[in-house]
Amino acid sequence: MTALTRRIVVSTALLSLAAGLTAGCGKTGDHDKGSDGSGGSGGGKSKVIGLLLPENATTRYEKFDRPRITAKVKELCPDCTVDYANAAGQPATQAQQISSMIAKGVKVLILDAADAKAVKTSVEAAVDKGIKVVAYDRLAQGPVSAYVSYDNEKVGELQGQALLDAMGAKAVPSAKIVMIDGDPADPNAADFKKGAHKILDGRVTVAFEQSGLWKDTVANQKMTAAITLLGAHSIAGVYSANDSMAGGIATALKGQNINPPLTGQDAELAALQRILSGTQSSTVYKPASPETDPAAEIAVALLNGKPFTDVATTTVTSSTGQSVPAELLPAVPVTKDTIKDTVMKDQAYTVAQLCTAQFAALCKQAGIQ
Incomplete structure (x- = not known):
């Protein structure tokens, strides 16, 4: 091996070593x-x-x-x-x-x-x-190796009970409700659905039930189809498996000038604002x-x-x-009366985030300021 060759080999080795050290830092x-x-x-x-x-x-x-x-x-x-x-x-x-x-x-x-x-x-x-x-x-x-979640069937029960509570005297076996479930690919969706049916079946009539795939756009389409099928003013309540879909549903309901009780889940900021304004009746806070x-x-x-x-x-x-x-x-049901002592108490959002100019007066009415 010539001197030049030895220098090239040594230099290459040093460069490789330097690159390795740099990659590890x-x-x-x-x-x-x-x-x-x-x-x-x-x-x-x-x-x-x-x-x-x-x-x-x-x-x-x-x-x-x-x-x-x-x-x-x-x-x-x-x-x-x-x-x-x-x-x-x-x-x-x-x-x-x-x-x-x-x-x-x-x-x-x-x-x-x-x-x-x-x-x-x-x-x-x-x-x-x-x-x-x-x-x-x-x-x-x-x-x-392990599983961490909320008791998802219980979440569905909370949603179902919140819907009945919001319906009040209208919660009778002949009352027609719409159910927009989550994505079937999500096993939690089946648990939410099972828990909700446990509470709702026999106490109201599930007249329309389809999956919204956890998407507000899909939920909006399904709610629009339900309105067309059942008639806007025959719908006494709507079960939405989460808040994102509830947003799309609320838009469809507003388009027909109706405002039946509407559930949700996840305590999203927009959902809390809908609850304050009365276009969503409840959510579930996890x-x-x-x-x-x-x-x-x-x-x-x-x-x-x-x-x-x-x-x-x-x-x-x-x-x-x-x-x-x-x-x-365990999860927590949330209505307008309990936003202050649940989601806001935990500082999930700031007052400034929730109580924008549009919702400031409503926040004050709910004791949030």
């Missing part, structure tokens, strides 16, 4: 970003927890779930990184995101499934690579921290190989018969 927290929604690269030996959320049409995921889970993980594990991605409602996109996180060497996944059934193969692939999966908010099929914190706690425990039975205090059975350690949380 990424700043903690850089993973929770990325224009393609896939986050940063993980690295097999890093303390990386993947966070996969299902969609961004519902405001809660980006406004509450993502930042609170990320903050709690960092609180419990300062040297951990959260690698984030949102499926934007596309199961195929989420499958690709899971594959990407497997390739990056993520150790634990907090997974809110875009499609609980379709994701099963991806969950199995992750677990086969030694990744622990925490099913968040929706019980994904496959060998998940405080973020009681759900996000246990998910983060379980994920960090799994990352460190520690037990989490003090967090997951019960079990649920998946649709495939698997017994899964779980934490199921």
Whole structure:
């Protein structure tokens, strides 16, 4: 080997070493970003927890779930990184995101499934690579290690009872109501529907029931179809499985100059303003921290190989018969009379956010100022 050749070999080795050192010096927290929604690269030996959320049409995921889970993980594990991605409602996109996180060497996944059934193969692939999966908010099929959510059948019961309460004396067996359910791909939607029917069946007549797919536009179309079929003034109440769809429904009702009681869920800002103005009668408030914190706690425990039975205090059975350690949380019904002592008391929104000029007088009437 000539002297020149030796110099070239040594220089190449030094450049490779420098590149390797530079690649290992990424700043903690850089993973929770990325224009393609896939986050940063993980690295097999890093303390990386993947966070996969299902969609961004519902405001809660980006406004509450993502930042609170990320903050709690960092609180419990300062040297951990959260690698984030949102499926934007596309199961195929989420499958690709899971594959990407497997390739990056993520150790634990907090997974809110875009499609609980379709994701099963991806969950199995992750677990086969030694990744622990925490099913968040929706019980994904496959060998998940834990599940954190609200008691979703109870949520449906709260919605159904809130609708009956708002209907008052009109809540009689002959009264016709419309039900706009969530996306069948979301197992929670079935639980909400089951809980609502448990309360409503026999006490009112469900005259029209279809899925709104968690989309305000679809819900608006379905409500318009219900009005055409039943007649505007024959509708005594409307069950909407969440607030986003309730927005589309409220628009359809307003177009017909009718205003029957209308339920919702998630305590979205726009829904609270509709409740103040009387175009939505109720929502269901699911405080973020009681759900996000246990998910983060379980994920960090799994990352460190520690037990989490003090967090997951019960079990649920998946649709495939698997017994899964779980934490199921209670939700809170919200009406105009209780906004102040529930959502606003928890500072989910500021008074300035809720009580804009259009709603200032209504806020004052509700004791919010």
